[in-house]
Structure formats: C-alpha cells, structure tokens
Amino acid sequence: MDTNHLQQLLEQVRSKSVSVHDALQQLRTLPYEDVGFASIDHHRSVRQGFPEVIFCEGKTKAQVTAIARKLLKTSRSLLATRVQPDMARALTRAIPKATYHKEARIVSVQPSQKSRRGNIVIVTAGTSDIPVAEEARITAEVMGSCVQTLFDVGVAGLHRLLDRQKVLHQARVVIVVAGMDGVLPSVIGGLVDRPTIAVPTSQGYGASFGGLAALLTMLNACSSGVGVMNIDNGFGAACLAHRINLLGE
Amino acid sequence: MDTNHLQQLLEQVRSKSVSVHDALQQLRTLPYEDVGFASIDHHRSVRQGFPEVIFCEGKTKAQVTAIARKLLKTSRSLLATRVQPDMARALTRAIPKATYHKEARIVSVQPSQKSRRGNIVIVTAGTSDIPVAEEARITAEVMGSCVQTLFDVGVAGLHRLLDRQKVLHQARVVIVVAGMDGVLPSVIGGLVDRPTIAVPTSQGYGASFGGLAALLTMLNACSSGVGVMNIDNGFGAACLAHRINLLGE
Amino acid sequence: MDTNHLQQLLEQVRSKSVSVHDALQQLRTLPYEDVGFASIDHHRSVRQGFPEVIFCEGKTKAQVTAIARKLLKTSRSLLATRVQPDMARALTRAIPKATYHKEARIVSVQPSQKSRRGNIVIVTAGTSDIPVAEEARITAEVMGSCVQTLFDVGVAGLHRLLDRQKVLHQARVVIVVAGMDGVLPSVIGGLVDRPTIAVPTSQGYGASFGGLAALLTMLNACSSGVGVMNIDNGFGAACLAHRINLLGE
Amino acid sequence: MDTNHLQQLLEQVRSKSVSVHDALQQLRTLPYEDVGFASIDHHRSVRQGFPEVIFCEGKTKAQVTAIARKLLKTSRSLLATRVQPDMARALTRAIPKATYHKEARIVSVQPSQKSRRGNIVIVTAGTSDIPVAEEARITAEVMGSCVQTLFDVGVAGLHRLLDRQKVLHQARVVIVVAGMDGVLPSVIGGLVDRPTIAVPTSQGYGASFGGLAALLTMLNACSSGVGVMNIDNGFGAACLAHRINLLGE
C-alpha cells in the first residue's frame, strides 16, 4: 500500500464511497500481515517510500510466491531480488505480469505510467561486475530513477574512464561497482563532486577473499565522500542512490 | 583556490586589471604545488567543491604547518583533521585565525560570512561515540551545511529514539555513529526514508575488534539505503552528507 | 537410562524382584557403552537431565542407526539433529516410531504422555531464519518445554515487533534467531527483563561471512543479559533455554 | 527510579500526600533525561529490573560523575563498570557513599537492607581470570543475587575441579570464566545440568589473539546448554545470570 493508495482510501471515507467499517478492515492489515512464516510489512511504502522488497535467498518458492501475492494486494509494484532461474519460473507463472531480469536476478512488476526522474550513473570496473550493476539498475528504475551506465572502465586502461568524465559530471549520484582490487571508486571519488556509492563485488580469486579486498579498499578510499555497501549489494546501492536522487528534485 | 577566486581572476584578466603574465603566474600553481614532501592540490576546490583537507596522522608539525600556509594562500577556509593537542598548539600559533575543536580533533579556518544550508542530523548510540560525531559536525559546518545532533539514543533504551523521530524526519540526510554492536543504523534505516550514512566507531572491547563488529553489522544492515564509512571516519561521513545535502537546494 | 529408570531398578533390587547380579549387568553399561566407533553415554540423562543427542554431521547412516538403537534400549526418547533427507529415510525405516521434522532437520522419538511446561518464546528476524528456529523449537518440545514463536519481526519493520511485545513479556526465556546484521537480540534485550539467548544464523551474503557478522553483533550487544550461541546452533539454544525454563517451575 | 519507587509515588498521589502536579514533575523525567552528551534512561529499572549502568570506557570523568549524580536522584543503587583508579577517585569524591572495588574495576552504591537471593556459582580456570570474575560477582551482588566462587580450577589439574563438583551442583546458574584455551566451560557443561554462562577472557598470548581463541572454543562447546558472552564481559554474564537466578524464586 503506497501513499497514494492510502490517501485515496481516506478520501473515499470522507466522500462516503467507502464505509468506515470497510476502511478499517483494509487499514487493519496495514502495518503488517502475519502469514506464519512471514510478517508482511504493507506499511513500508508509507514509511520508506517503496513497498517491502522480497530477498529470495533462503526462502522457498512457495514462501516467495505467497509473499509476492500478498504484497500485490496493496501495492502496484513488486521487486524480488536474488531470484534463481527456477524460482523465477515459479514466480512469473504465478504472477503473469511480472518480468524476470536474468542478469540482474530480479523479478519485478512495474506500474507502466511511472515516469523516471533525475540521473544515477552506474559504473563498473570490469565486464564481470555487470550482474551487480544490473541489479542496481533495475532496482533504481523500478523505484523511479533514471539510470545511465558506463561498463568496463577500470584503471588498467585509465583513458577509457577519463574520456567519459562528462557522463560522470552529469550524474546526481554515482554508483561504482568493482571487484578484485576495488580501486575505481577512489579514482572516481577524486574526479567528481557528487555523492559516490561504492559496491565491492565478489569477482576475483585468491587474496580477494570473496570481495573482502575490494571492500577494504573502498572503506579506506583516500577520496572523501564515498559511502560503501556490502559485497555484491547492488540492490542496497540503488536504494541509497534513489533516496539521494530524489533530493535533487 | 575556490571557484569564486578563479572566476574573479579570469574577469580581472578580461578587464585588464591583471596582466596575462601575472595571471599565468597564479594559475601555474593551480593544479598542485610541489613542496618536496607534498604535492598540494589547489585545484581540488574547483573539482570537488572544497579545498584539500589536511589529514594530520603520520605527518610532522613542520609538514602540517607548511601545507596549511600554502593552502591558505589560495583558499579562504582550512580544515585539518586528526590533530593532536601539541600539533594544534603549533598550528594555531602559526595561523592565529585558526580554531582548535578539541573533542573533534580539528583545526579550522572558516570564512565568517558563510551561511549554512540544508539539514544534516547526526545521531550517536552512546556518549563515547561523540568525538567521531563532532568530527563530522565541524567538518559539515565548515563546508557550509546546517547540523542537528541527537546523542546517546542507542537501542538499549529504544524509547529515547522513538520519542525523537520528528528530528530524524526533518533531516535531508542522517549520519548515524555507533560503536560496540553498531545496531543503531539498522533501526534508523527502518524508520526514515532519507539517505542514511553509518559510521562505526572503535568504541567497545573484546570481540568488537576495534570497530570491526560494528562495521560488519552496518554493512549487513537489513534496512536498505544505508551507506557505510570506515571506522571512526566522521570526516568522510560529513563529506558525503554535505554533497547529498547540497542536492536538496 | 533416565533417573526414573534408575530409581525403579534400585527399588526392584530392594524389593528383590531383580537379583543383584542382573542389576549389576544392567548398571555396568550405565556410564557408557563402547561400540567401537562410539562410546554411548547412557548416563547423560542422570547427569544432565536429557539422554545423549546424536549430532549426525560427519557420521555414516550405519553409525547413526546403530547409536540410535543402542540409546533407545535404555531411554524412551531420542533426538537426532542435522539429519539430511536420506539419513532421515534410513533412520525412520530402522526406527518406525521415529518422526522426521524436515525443516528442523531433526528425527525424534517422544514419549506420548509427556506434558510440556513453562514458556520459551522463539523469535526470528526473517523468514530465512526459520529452519534454525525450528531446530530450537522441536528440541525444546522433545525435552519438555512449551514454545511460542514469532517469525519475521526484524527491525526493518520495527512496529511488527513493538506490536507483539506482550508475547515477549509472557516468556520465561527468549530465544532470538537472526542472520545478516544480527540486530534483533540487541533490540529485544532492551525491551524485556527475561534471560535472552541470541542465535546468529548463516543467512546473508558478502560481508556476513557465513554468520560471523551476526555473531559479532550479538557478542557486542549493548543490551545486557544476552547469551550467545554458535552460528545456526538452534539445538544448543534450546538446551540452554530448557534448563532456564525448568528453574521457573 | 525502580519499581518500588514508582509504586510508592503513585500511592502517595492516591493518598494525596503528593500533588498531581508534583508527581507529574517527577514522572516527566522518567523515560530519559537529556543532558546533552547523554540521554539518561531512568525508566530502565521498570523495564529491565535494574537501573541504567554506567560503562565508563570512552567517557570523561566529568561525564561519568554527572550521569551518576542524575541517576542517584531517582534510584537508590548505582553501578559503574570499567572504572580506572583516577576516575574512581573522582567518583567516590563526588559521591561519598560509593565504594570502589578495585580488582573488579567497579564503583557501586548499594541499598544496605537488600537481602540477596538464590545461588550463582562463578568459576575461573586460572588466577589471572579473577578480575573478570570479580566484575561478575560485584555486579550480581549489587543486583541482589547470592554468589559463590571457585577460583583457579582449570583442567591442567582436573582433580581440583572434580573434587568440588558439589558446589557446582548447588548452583542455580554457573558462570565459567577462562582465558587461553577456554576449555573449562566445555568440561563443566558436561558435569552439571544447570544453565551455564561462559566468559572468555583476554588472558593469554600469541595465538590467543586477545581472547579470540577462548571465545571460539566456548562457541563450539561440545557440551550443550552453554551461552557465551563477549571477551572479558563479566558484567554481562552477571546480568544474564541474575535474570536466570530470579526465575528460581
């Protein structure tokens, strides 16, 4: 249930097209709905600007499908992340209007009329970092932000990045996705004056320790103004970037 | 040299009140100035919106004082962080208009007429986290942001926080500073819809491992939209918050 | 062999319905029984209030089945944990009265007449933490405790928890199960005055490091009175909670 | 303000010996009191059974003294932990009825008439673990629990422990404090059927990594029913033990 939906309901009460009793019935499930294995937070949209998102790892297909159905009863959009192909099949079969974004591992339902705003630029150091960047891109777009991407511009070929500084300077907020040495956010943080969000990825081997090396690099970035997300957390980066992007309206 | 200073110089060249030769002399040092032990980045203000900041750890008093003097030749403000008391004495003796903020471990020079904008709310979980919060506050204020603070509102007494949600909702961006279990950003991230910056502190003992526990908690925050800084990095949090705050203008 | 069984035997000796020689025969295996690959501890029930439990990881089907049969010779209940589906099949085939609790990964035999006592409340932060909570629930119930559950009430939607504080206040002891940031025990520890047991789970990714992040959060909990278990150790939490619960009788 | 104090006030209102206006004045500070650097939680006693405790590390003498004075306005007891000698001097000078327990690093005020209840047994593996055990002992006694101690009974001389099992069996709850290999809780957990709380200490060198080795040992204890605290956290162990001990009343 998003804010529009809530306001609409209250106006229907005022105009008497909905009885107080029926409104109460609807509002009772507002804070959350207990389905045994989950307490669905219908109120999140009002509190945080976007409905509850389903993080699918560790959940069964039956659980995810049930939660998705409950959420769609009070909201017009849906976002499920970390969706493996077979769960995607189950989910899109249950909810035909949902779309599976394979590289981003996302299933989403998106209100068609939503116009996107602002400008988030998402940059990756390498080709292997693209899935995390795509998770961020789809998330930000479903939430309502415009996104531009610059892929594979890591510092091993610095001119690839310097050449495209103009795109960076157009951003309201920049998301930089990098694995291995995780060096790119430090360099970009030194080039732009916009809020920069760094996302380490688990790409690499040996002493990358599953993304730990990139994470530490980013936390110690000499360039100021860089906030860091968990390893591979494209979704979280998009949430933060979207909130920042909205401030520019 | 900030943007105003640069524009002024160029206009003086156009109006012929400054010769091309003299302007060149001034501009030659613009990108950086090599003083042997340091390459002072006078250009940073143009590129990033604020002059180079002196991080004092690992530098000698002579080095810091020399860098500060060079910076003040082309800039009207100064920010030196991680200043121990005896370095503060040396610095304020050399630069009489500089002020020492002891709890924040900062020495600053601030142009008096600067009016502060927007609203950054800085929250701490405990009393022991205040020095890091103060580093953030002074930094943000010197850069030109308004700051409100809520200290000692950790989750051991949750009502202290819930009671003051109103202050949180007024923020454009929230900085949450917490040591030990580092739990507060997760809770605040679930209450507000504003960009939230989490700063772990080294407060704690035993399995806090110098702030590592709080850092990991924050990186794994279940609430979305939380960006994380290095342990005790109040300065960096303020840089990022200030950049975000400016977007709201 | 539980205490009742032992007392009964001694009374039979006194009443001469069992000869001293036969009693000795039975008692000789009391401390433990050596079956080559295992020293089965029949005495544990007398010493610790519950018979030896079979932890199945790293054991073969043949070993687990043999130990289970030996244990049931001197005890009326059985608890085998970390049971994979194919081991469960072998075990329930060998011991028809045993039940497989799939989500909890437990195979148990339970004396039907046992009435449950007290009140243990088990809480999870998310849906993905339920398997660990179920391991705790079945364990506590087989041992003889009453259990109530509150699932998916993490701090991303704090009202879901605050709404149900009443259930928490009814508990004699609370078990809180949480992965990712592991924040929930800190919050609950600040709300209730009952002994609280925190169980980190391996749910999460990246810098959760297989549950390490949640573990450290819990060890550093600012709220006092929280004891911590190993990652995913629902069984151990139930043992401790059951012992505490019994004190309330 | 403890529950007795609160009840008394309300009865005074009913009996009209205190005006509603004055009662309100007192109750207004109940939830917490904002003194700038701290939000003092006067309500904690009602919510958690014991007033707010002052953790002194990272706080200045002025801060600790001010918080202590505020707390004593609404409570008859006081507990300040991790008190270094010079802070103890400042604190006992400011609050003459306060006592400094040097080995336990605690300053406390204790209502004289309080009778202690139940039985907590505190065990240490070595002589060097005594300071942490003393922190637990004083804390538990100030809160109102009876405490027995067994010091220096580590497994290098197992008979020292086996000899005194009787003391262990009298406990309602056992606290085991051990550094280096942290082995003692596993052994005691296998001997008794009472809730056991394990506290690793930072005693040791080399691969003890400041208590990490003992912490991991305890988290992996093969004996079930052992809850673990942060390294050196005698205070937290006492809080949990006291809560458990009260259940036995």
Added chain:
Amino acid sequence: MDTNHLQQLLEQVRSKSVSVHDALQQLRTLPYEDVGFASIDHHRSVRQGFPEVIFCEGKTKAQVTAIARKLLKTSRSLLATRVQPDMARALTRAIPKATYHKEARIVSVQPSQKSRRGNIVIVTAGTSDIPVAEEARITAEVMGSCVQTLFDVGVAGLHRLLDRQKVLHQARVVIVVAGMDGVLPSVIGGLVDRPTIAVPTSQGYGASFGGLAALLTMLNACSSGVGVMNIDNGFGAACLAHRINLLGE
C-alpha cells in the same frame, strides 16, 4: 631405497658380486629421479627413516601411478594419502599388492615380515573424528609402530575418558584427534606425562571455521607438553609419533 637396501648394495660391491659400474648406475638415481612433473626423492628413506610418501590431492591419477611405480623400484613399502575412491581404483589396479584403506583414505604396500614396535595411543573426541584418526593409525602401522585406539571419549561425557586412563598411561606417545571445541588434548595433557600430539579436525559448523576454533584451542592448551598439527593432518601426527615412539626402543 632404504638403509638396508643401500648397505646390501655396498657389500655386494665389496664382495664383487656387483660391478662398480652397475652399482654406480643404481646409485645415480639415489638422490632423486626427475620424471618431469616430479623429482622423486629415493634418498628420503636414508635421511628420514621412511620412503617418500605420495600426497595425492592436486595430482592426477597418471602422475600418482607413475610416482608410485618409481618408488616401488627402490623401496619395499609404499604410502599414498588423501586417496579418493577412483584414484584408489586406478592405483590398486596398477599395483595389485597395494591395499586401499577407505576410511583412512590411504593406499599402502607393506612388507609382510615387519614387526611393529612400541605403543602409540590414538584418541578421538567424537565419532566424526575417526577418519583422521584412521589416517594416523594406518600411517603409523605402515611405518612400524604399534597403535591402540580410544574413540568417542570427548569431555561431554568425561567419565568415558577417566575410566580408560589406564590405556593412556601405557602409551609412549598419545595422539588426540578432536574437532568442534578441540578441548580433549587440554584435558588429556593434564592427565598424562607422555608426549601428546593434538590434531584439530574440520568437524563442526559455524564458528568452528573449518577447524580453526579447534586449532586455536590446542595451540593455547593450558596443559604443557602438547604439540599441534595442521587441521585434519592425521598423517603428520603419525610421522611425529612414530619418530618419538622409536626413541623408546
């Protein structure tokens, strides 16, 4: 080529039953034999008392088989460790007199007439630790030591161990194999006055971190006189124990 073999050859030279030229031919390959992917160390038996052992992890079936054949040309015994079932099949097919010890993951050839000496006692904490103990047992026996075993005598049931102290006191050297909390070597080290070798195993979950917890426990053992091996290194423990055992002859 063992010492006997070498002495025999030299005596044949002296007695002229082998020409100098032929002896040289044989001795030339003595130090090592280069087969491209391996430098086979035929001299090890003379230098260290036992021929080179083949550690099979990371080697191909072809490599292991080739090395084994080369070794058997100058030695009468063979020991290959960490042998997976399909490599065992290849190896026993190529070398028919070789035996596969499945639980120990060892393939060995053993001179029949060898009589075993001394007494090594191998103890495990749990049933799951047996494979590592078996690797130690087979290794020590192939090398020529007598071995006794005590399995599943962990401290959760301390009487199982205390009861069998007599076996421990008969040992010349004790190998203690334990996973999870790794507590057993500390306890045994306090009971016996014989050299004790501790082998942590990777048995456990969560904060056992693949055997790290047990390893640290053992390195910090309060009982003196305990030497520690790498995690799961039953082979290495047997080598050291065998060398110690020989000293008792």
Added chain:
Amino acid sequence: MDTNHLQQLLEQVRSKSVSVHDALQQLRTLPYEDVGFASIDHHRSVRQGFPEVIFCEGKTKAQVTAIARKLLKTSRSLLATRVQPDMARALTRAIPKATYHKEARIVSVQPSQKSRRGNIVIVTAGTSDIPVAEEARITAEVMGSCVQTLFDVGVAGLHRLLDRQKVLHQARVVIVVAGMDGVLPSVIGGLVDRPTIAVPTSQGYGASFGGLAALLTMLNACSSGVGVMNIDNGFGAACLAHRINLLGE
C-alpha cells in the same frame, strides 16, 4: 594493435599508401572500443608492451568470444586466461588458429615468427603447483620470453634443489611457485642474486586457508629481493618477469 602495427601504419601514411582518412578510421578505435559489456583497450599494447588479455572468470562464452574477435582485428596475438574446457571449445571453434593449453587453462594465438629472448626460470615446490607454473610459462612465452622449468624441488628434499642451482644461476629472473608452507622462495632468495617472484598457490588443506599461509610466508620472506603475487596468479608473475627479462636485452 602493437607498436609495430602502429609504426607501419604511420609509415604508410607518410608514403601515402594509406590515406589520412583511412588511417584516422583505424586510429579512432585505438584507445578503446565500446561493445556495451566491455571497453576493449586496443591501446594497451602501445602503452604496456602487450595487448589486452582476457581474464575469463565471470564472463560468458559469448562475451569472451566477442572480445577475442575484436582484439584480433588490431593485434596478431591473443591471450585468454582461466579458460574452462567448455569455454575453450567455444573459443577455439570461433577462432580456429587459437590453441588451448589445458593444464595452464589458457587459450592463445601466437605469431609464428616471434623469436623468444632472455631466460626466465620457473620453479615449483611440488607436482600439484604445476598448473600455476604452466599458466606463467605459456604467458611468458606468448609475450616473447624464453622459459626453463624446475618442477617438484621443494625443501622436504633439499638436495633436489641444491643439485640444480646451476639452472637458477642462469636465470635473468626466477619465478617460484609453491603452496602449503610456501617456503621455497625464502630458500631460493637466499641462494641467487637475481630478481625473484614468489607465487603462492592454493594447494594445501586446513590451516593453509586456500593459500593464505603460503602468501604470508612469502610476504615475510627473510631473504631480501622477493616480490609476491596474488595466490595462483601465474599470469601476473609472468607479466612482471617478462618486463624484467626485457631489461636484460
């Protein structure tokens, strides 16, 4: 596009056999070529002496094949590392002149006339370290260096190494590849006066922690003049060795 190629083009412009317009067309793609998922760095050969290399982990077969084709348009050689068998099949099918080096996990195209120079000696401690050594050998040879190898000469049989010191002394630069204890570079660094590059491998188990033990050993090598690469990074070692080798021309 390598330097020869570039020089040739410029000479063709001078001799007018290529029009300025056509040359520009070719040079425009020089810095990099944007194919959406990758920014191919054609300029790298000029800047760094060897064309861009394709690191295949984390990339799809379609991506790798597309990048390889683009690279071969401006370069005569190709190097793709970390190639799994099925990707190798796809790649060699798409580029028939490419060769798959299975043990080295490399697919390469090599200009036939290239004569190799200098002398790089690659040493391994064990047979299991050979794949990493082979990755280094193929890489160095494709780049144009001569390579000699010494395999399986670890310190367990020190004479195998001492015997072959002569080969080491002929090297311009030595690459030492070792897993487990990673001891070999320290020993070789003490024997030769040539630049030595140490490559830890992930060979080992238990406390080798995936190569971390060997990595730390090498970083702490008491012998001076040893540079360390990431775990299993045979490719990087060859790049550095090749650059050093060229200095000796």
Added chain:
Amino acid sequence: MDTNHLQQLLEQVRSKSVSVHDALQQLRTLPYEDVGFASIDHHRSVRQGFPEVIFCEGKTKAQVTAIARKLLKTSRSLLATRVQPDMARALTRAIPKATYHKEARIVSVQPSQKSRRGNIVIVTAGTSDIPVAEEARITAEVMGSCVQTLFDVGVAGLHRLLDRQKVLHQARVVIVVAGMDGVLPSVIGGLVDRPTIAVPTSQGYGASFGGLAALLTMLNACSSGVGVMNIDNGFGAACLAHRINLLGE
C-alpha cells in the same frame, strides 16, 4: 611434592619414623591447596613428572610470591615464567635461593645435584628469536635435560645451517625457533629424522601479524614430523621436548 618425596614419606610411615596422623596432615594438601586466588596443584609432579609451573602474566607480585612459597614447601625445584624485571626482584628477594634468567624471563630454583640427561638441540633462525629459545633452554635444563644451541642459522644463509648438520643429527629431539617467515622448521624437518618441535615467534612486522605468518608456515610444513607450539611458547616446547627426551633413556 615429587615422586621421591612421596615415596620417602610412605617409607617413613612404614618404618614408623612418621606417625600416620602427621603423614595424613602432609598428604591432605597433596592434591591441591586452596589459597583463595589459586588452587595450588601439589600433585602435578606425581602426575606429570614436574611440579606446577607459575605463569606470571596477569598475576600480581603478591600472588606469585605466595604461590612460589607454597610450592617450595613440597617441592625442591621451582619454575616461574614470563617474569618481568620488577616481579623478578620481588621474587628473588622473597626466595633468596632463586635465580633470575633475564633474557629467558624465568626465575628458577634448581636442586644442585640433579644431573642432566639426553640431548635437546635448540635452533633459532635469527638473533631476535633468542629470548624464546632461552626460555626453552632454561626450562628444559631445570627439568633435567641436556641442551645444545645453534643460534642465527636461518635460510637466508643456508650454508650456516648445512655446515652444522652434525649437531642436529646428535639430537634426540630438535626445537626450532623462528619468526618472520617461519621457514626454518620445514628445512630442518627435511634434513633430520628426529622429532622436531617448531616454535613461531612474534618477531617481524607488517604481514607477520604478531607471529601468525610464522605459525601458519609451520602448521603447513611440507616436511613431515613437525609439531607446532603457540607463538613465543618456548616453555611449552621445552616441556614436550623433555618428555620426548626422557623416552630415549
């Protein structure tokens, strides 16, 4: 109380030169003596071959002095380790016959007539490792073993070690002490066929992580038959070596 002392007492009882009552008085304190802060283990000499040793870290001067005096009532020798200079002064003042070995940080009392047996060879890689080696040497000598030393023979100058192999071959057991890369035990383990005990030291910097690097190297030693002690644990190495040395009698 050592075994001789005990036997003597029993013979005095048999010969009636000591009354049963007086013998009982003496024997009553045999198992341990409770002095409040310590349970002194007088029985250890009988059980483990040497009286209880005082590890001084974390104990006060008063505690150490009191324990030492109690121990000397039933034993003729004394060993206190990790003794700082001022504690040494207090201890030698209280017990005039005690000697302070400064480099070894040991205070000892040694029965003059004791003849030393066997042969333990202690080797160090560097000069900085000598204090740990000295702790081992004094400990072993007080216990009754003969010790030879080889200092500063690390692999950076391998000939220094190879030259003195003869000393190594004379040993019954070898202790190898090394910091930084911890390589020496691997090399020595490959040269000798005697039990080898490796002691990592905290010597080093950066990625030695306080001895962790050396510890991991030793645990992964490719040479078989090497047992590892905690970092800087010269005392423990001597205990184990002494027990092994005795087997050779």
Added chain:
Amino acid sequence: MDTNHLQQLLEQVRSKSVSVHDALQQLRTLPYEDVGFASIDHHRSVRQGFPEVIFCEGKTKAQVTAIARKLLKTSRSLLATRVQPDMARALTRAIPKATYHKEARIVSVQPSQKSRRGNIVIVTAGTSDIPVAEEARITAEVMGSCVQTLFDVGVAGLHRLLDRQKVLHQARVVIVVAGMDGVLPSVIGGLVDRPTIAVPTSQGYGASFGGLAALLTMLNACSSGVGVMNIDNGFGAACLAHRINLLGE
C-alpha cells in the same frame, strides 16, 4: 667480503704476496662467523651481490654494534635498518664513519667512490608514506642505484600524477609506496610498461587494519606486472628494484 675483495686475495696468493696459510685464515671465516648470538654471513656479498644487512628490531644495542664491527672487517659498506634514535647514537658512536638517516631509520657506511647506476623511481601516494620511501631510497643508493622520487601524488588528485608521467617512463623499475586504500600501484601499473614494485604502508586507521587493506588491494591489482612486498618493507623493495635495475646495465 665482496667479490672484488675475494678476487684480490686469490691473486695475492698466486703472486705469493700472501701466504697460503694467511689466506686460509681469512677464508675460514668467509662462510659465516659464529659470535654466539649471531652467525655473521660474510659470504652473502659473493652469493647475493651485497653484504649481510642488519635488521635491528628485536636486537640489543650491544648485539647490533658487535655485528656491525664484524661485518666491517670484511666489507667496505654497511647497512643497518629499523634503527631507533638511541640505537643510532650507540652505533654512530661505535663506528664514527657511519651516518644516521633519521626519516629512513637507517645507519649506513658507504664507500665514497661508488658511482650510482640506472634509474629507480620511487613514488608515494601521500606525505605520510615518505619514511618507507626513504628507507627504500637510502637502501637502493647504498647498494649503488640511482633514485628519483615523486612524493604525494595519490589518486585523490589524479592530475598530480598524470602531469608527471614522464618521470615514470624514464624509470627502469618503479617502486610505489601507498597506505590507506593502496590504490596507486594499480593506476601506475596501468600507465607504464616497467616492472612495478608495490609497498603497502601501515598508514591509515580503522579498517586499514595496520596496512592489510593496502596489501590486499595491491595483491589484487587489476594491472598486471605488479609485485608486492610486506607492509612497510621499503628495504625489501629496494633490494628487488636494485637487482632489476642492474639487469638494465
């Protein structure tokens, strides 16, 4: 004793200006000289191109002075690293021709006539990294290499570096010294085609973990051809760079 010295001696023997007996006397100490606490390696110069270097941490003033004197008997140059001011005083008093380089923490004796060769460029990211860079510079110069330096050119102001690429391209080998995020070697490795040696420093705080973050960044450098040294190991970097530099002669 360097190679020249050795050749000279042999020629004196041939020309009979030195008797065989006297030459033997001198040569006998050649391999090493045993002074009890140290085995001085006079042969290192012949084997490795430079005499033994004294690493002073963990050694006493008396030990360092004695070793220095012994070394100067057979060598004309001396290098002592990690020299604290008071040890420097003792050393320069004992050896008047020695010089103390304070920032580099080095005491050296250098033959005046030595001409320096080649070109090593040493770069630092910040001012605080200069001491490590100075250790490298003095070491390389004493060994006979020419050194150029570029200090404080980190990526926060990338133009400072790009501007001075020319200096980088003149180098035979580049040493890059950086703390905090350790990003600079990745960037420089992408700009130059010369062997690059990365030295992480312990500069930083919080999640820099004493240089670990920078170390991991460098080990994972996406730019190929970068070899990594231990944290703060300016000396080792210089040894390797000097060896590489000599190849260019």
